[in-house]
Each structure stands twice: as C-alpha cells, then as structure tokens.
Amino acid sequence: MRVPVAVVMRSRPRSSARLKLTLSYAGFLLLAGVVLLAVVWLYMVRYAPQVISTPEGTLAHSVRLRFAPAVAAALAFLLGFGLVGGWFLAGRMLAPLTRIADAARMAANGSLSHRIRLEGRSDEFGELADVFDTMLERLESHVAEQQRFAANASHELRTPLAISQALLEVARDDVTAGRAELIERLRVVNARAIDLTEALLLLSRADRGSFARESVDLSLVTEEAAETLLPLAEQRGITLEVTGEKAQVLGSAALLLRMVTNLVQNAIVHNVPVGGVVRVHTRRQYGVCVVWVENTGPVLAPALLPTLTEPFQRGTTRIRGDGHAGVGLGLAIVASIVRAHSGALDLTARPAGGLLVTVRLPGAPRKP
Structure with a gap:
C-alpha cells in the first residue's frame, strides 16, 4: 500500500x-x-x-x-x-x-500565475525575485504543457481502443462478417496503439534524461538511419543524400539514432509527390556537432513552425493517409532528445518549399 x-x-x-x-x-x-x-x-x-x-x-x-x-x-x-x-x-x-x-x-x-514583479531594486532581493518569477513562469508553462500533453495522449490512445471496440461489436452482431478482414483491421489498429505507446515511453525517457552517456559518432548514426529508410525513400521516388564528417558527441546512441531517424523519415514523408530530395549532413565546428536535414516539399507558413515540435500537433500539410503518417510525436521526440543532450533545435522554412532542420549538440572532448 x-x-x-x-x-x-x-x-x-x-x-x-x-x-x-x-x-x-x-x-x-x-x-x-x-x-x-x-x-x-x-x-x-x-x-x-x-x-x-x-x-x-x-x-x-x-x-x-x-x-x-x-x-x-x-x-x-x-x-x-x-x-x-x-x-x-x-x-x-x-x-x-x-x-x-x-x-x-x-x-x-x-x-502559478502570480508574479512578484519587484520593481526599483537592483540588489540581491531584486535578483531573487526575478529568478523566482522566471521559475514560476517555467513551472506554469511546463504544467500547462503536461496537462495538454496528457489530454492529447488520452485522446490519441482512446481512438484506437474505440475503433477496436466498434469492430468487435460489429463482428459480434454480424456473424457473416469476414474474419480475415476483421483480424487485419484489428492488427492495424493495435499496431498503431503500440507505436503510440512506445513513442510516449520514449518521449518520457528523453524528458527525464535517464540514460547512460557514451561517445557517439553522428556521421555513423546518420548513415545507419539513411540505410534503414532507403527503401521508403526509393518507394516514394525520393533522392536521399548523406554527406559530412565525423562528429563525436556524448549521449545515448539509441536516442540519437531515433532522433536522426525521425528527422529523415519526416523529411521523406512530408515531401513533394515526384522528384523529391532529402539531404543529410554532419559536421563539427568550434566544439559543436551539427546535424542538418533538408528536404523539398510544400511551402510552410512561418506561423506553423513553432507548432511542429509540439506533441500531436499536425498541420494540414503534415497529414498523410498512408502507413507512415506517424502518431504526431516525431518532431516532439526529436526536440525532447535534443534538450536531454543539452543541444539546440532550429526549424527553418525553405523559400522554395520544404524544411531545414538544424540540430546542434555539444561535441565530445577530443582525445589527445
């Protein structure tokens, strides 16, 4: 108890x-x-x-x-x-x-909405009040984000469960329904629920930062992610280009692989129908390791960019009707993994269409 x-x-x-x-x-x-x-x-x-x-x-x-x-x-x-x-x-x-x-x-x-707003003091008390106000603001934002995330997650998890229940009720009432078709539809719905649950667990793990850190070469990670997603790119007629140099960071190899995989998959799925291109590049500069993923695609409104990393946020240009639509957590997981590795994530809309995603992570100390 x-x-x-x-x-x-x-x-x-x-x-x-x-x-x-x-x-x-x-x-x-x-x-x-x-x-x-x-x-x-x-x-x-x-x-x-x-x-x-x-x-x-x-x-x-x-x-x-x-x-x-x-x-x-x-x-x-x-x-x-x-x-x-x-x-x-x-x-x-x-x-x-x-x-x-x-x-x-x-x-x-x-x-958490109350603020001190101590004016006219530039001493230690004023600094303490400013720090406390900043802490309250972050707490309020974090709590609101968690509440919104919990509501969205409950809604997303309820959808496949409701579909499964509806299918089972139809099968119970209509004994002539095809068993093979029912099993297949249940399999698809169950697979989506499993994917969503795994994504939620991964997002929670990244947010907690509870993982062992090791030396990881981002160039090898991008090559592995590109090799895994090459069949998907070929199926869609997307040209996948991977270049760059060795970029060593300290972090979780599994999480960093998921980060790059999500970025490349997102760049492939949200692309132009014909003749699309995805470019992945890694480099190390001034002690910072950079991964950028660029793709062709539809023109994105600047107001849409801040919402792309929010959980379950799907703009009209992000909705797909195929099996690679995801669960609405791809870039949210990327943002969480980047934060857990003390990095920075930048999203830039390309004037010609598509998206440029830049990830900056602290580089691992070079061995003498």
Whole structure:
C-alpha cells in the first residue's frame, strides 16, 4: 500500500526575522553607545581631574556623579531609538522577502500565475525575485504543457481502443462478417496503439534524461538511419543524400539514432509527390556537432513552425493517409532528445518549399 505524499508547510515562526534584525540593530547601537560613553568616562577619569580641579576636588567629583545618570539616560535613549529604528528598517529590508514568501505560498497552493514583479531594486532581493518569477513562469508553462500533453495522449490512445471496440461489436452482431478482414483491421489498429505507446515511453525517457552517456559518432548514426529508410525513400521516388564528417558527441546512441531517424523519415514523408530530395549532413565546428536535414516539399507558413515540435500537433500539410503518417510525436521526440543532450533545435522554412532542420549538440572532448 502506497502512502500519499503531502506537502508540509512550516508554520509561521514565533521569532520572526524582523524581530531578530530589530534586536540586532538595537544591540549594535547600544553596544556602540556603551563603547562611546566608556571612552568619554575614561577621558574624564584621566583628564578631568587635571582640567577641573579645586583644592578639595569636589567639583571633579560632582561631575563624575552627574555623569552616571546621564549615561543611563543616553543608553536608554539609544536602546529605544535602536528598537524603533531597527523595527522600521528591518521591515523595509524584509518587505521583498514577504512578497516572495506570499508568492511561494500561492504556488504551493496550486496558483502559478502570480508574479512578484519587484520593481526599483537592483540588489540581491531584486535578483531573487526575478529568478523566482522566471521559475514560476517555467513551472506554469511546463504544467500547462503536461496537462495538454496528457489530454492529447488520452485522446490519441482512446481512438484506437474505440475503433477496436466498434469492430468487435460489429463482428459480434454480424456473424457473416469476414474474419480475415476483421483480424487485419484489428492488427492495424493495435499496431498503431503500440507505436503510440512506445513513442510516449520514449518521449518520457528523453524528458527525464535517464540514460547512460557514451561517445557517439553522428556521421555513423546518420548513415545507419539513411540505410534503414532507403527503401521508403526509393518507394516514394525520393533522392536521399548523406554527406559530412565525423562528429563525436556524448549521449545515448539509441536516442540519437531515433532522433536522426525521425528527422529523415519526416523529411521523406512530408515531401513533394515526384522528384523529391532529402539531404543529410554532419559536421563539427568550434566544439559543436551539427546535424542538418533538408528536404523539398510544400511551402510552410512561418506561423506553423513553432507548432511542429509540439506533441500531436499536425498541420494540414503534415497529414498523410498512408502507413507512415506517424502518431504526431516525431518532431516532439526529436526536440525532447535534443534538450536531454543539452543541444539546440532550429526549424527553418525553405523559400522554395520544404524544411531545414538544424540540430546542434555539444561535441565530445577530443582525445589527445
């Protein structure tokens, strides 16, 4: 039996930081007053008998007697002034922390839309508030993305299951239906559900970054991916060109192979009907390994490019009616694998049509 984990929030402390700072300010001011008055007292003990002197010494003695109450009054004033001033200054200094704590409390309760927006401060508190706002913005974006992904994944998984149920109900009600045709249609639907599930698992694995890293040559990876997809390219009349140089990176060979395979398959499937070209090139430059995949195809609107890496997002130019339509996770998996390898992914629409995809990954250190 699993015990649910609850978020434990500390109650407000009995001794607040403002009170501690107030006591610290007052104590420091009081200590400074004691030191100052001690110096004055030592001065009077050392030099007052010589400056203020009478044959009996009564005047110097009376000065010392009047000095003690004055010292007590001065110290009492310093203590009161230190407490009041310290309380005010501590409140002013800790006001940003109060706003940050309120924002954190709202975030803990599930509200991620609140922002601190601390203006007019360029100190450590302002930097902390800016960092906290950035964190909240990323958390809100991540949670929204996960919710959208979960909804889309549920919808995509429900579709093949609903189709399978409909086919089985038809077969149950119509005993004359062809068994071979039913089995084939169920096989196709089940294969799509399996592909979708595997893609979701791969996407989750890449997002977590839970994989062993080894030295991988991207040029060999692109050659392997091209060799695997060459029959598909020939079937569609696509010319597949692979060039480049050795590009060594640290990462997962399986994930990097899937990344390049998805890019090349996407370039083949979303191409012109006749005489299409797919070019794959690798290189290493200034410590960065680059893989770019370029293809001919229909002209893409610039507004469509940011949506291509989102899960289950299919533009009108991406829909295919054949067996290689995919499950809408191809470029989403690519983007996730690139992020997991601390790389960058750029999508550029070619003016003549088609897409240029550039992947930049940190190169592995060269061996001496």
